[in-house]
Amino acid sequence: MMIPTRELLDFEEAWPRWSGRKDEAIRARFGVTPARYFQMLHRVLDTEDALTERPMLVLRLRRLRDAAAQEQRRRAG
Numbered sequence: 774m775m776i777p778t779r780e781l782l783d784f785e786e787a788w789p790r791w792s793g794r795k796d797e798a799i800r801a802r803f804g805v806t807p808a809r810y811f812q813m814l815h816r817v818l819d820t821e822d823a824l825t826e827r828p829m830l831v832l833r834l835r836r837l838r839d840a841a842a843q844e845q846r847r848r849a850g
Contacts, residue, residue: 782827
């Protein structure tokens with residue numbers, strides 16, 4: 774199952790950044806595990822369609838993703 778780009782971006786834009794229960798909301802709305810959702814989201818973030826659709830949101834999410842990956846690499850040594 775592939776969730777349409779617009780639906781992923783709408784959900785991310787509407788979801789409060791620091792709110793809990795996002796995992797439950799992902800399962801209820803999309804019927805996929807949070808891990809699968811984030812795989813799809815990260816794939817979508819690298820597309821021109823997403824960047825054209827919501828540039829500010831996509832750039833913010835890319836920065837967050839890249840910072841988390843950098844921190845993970847730093848911890849791994």
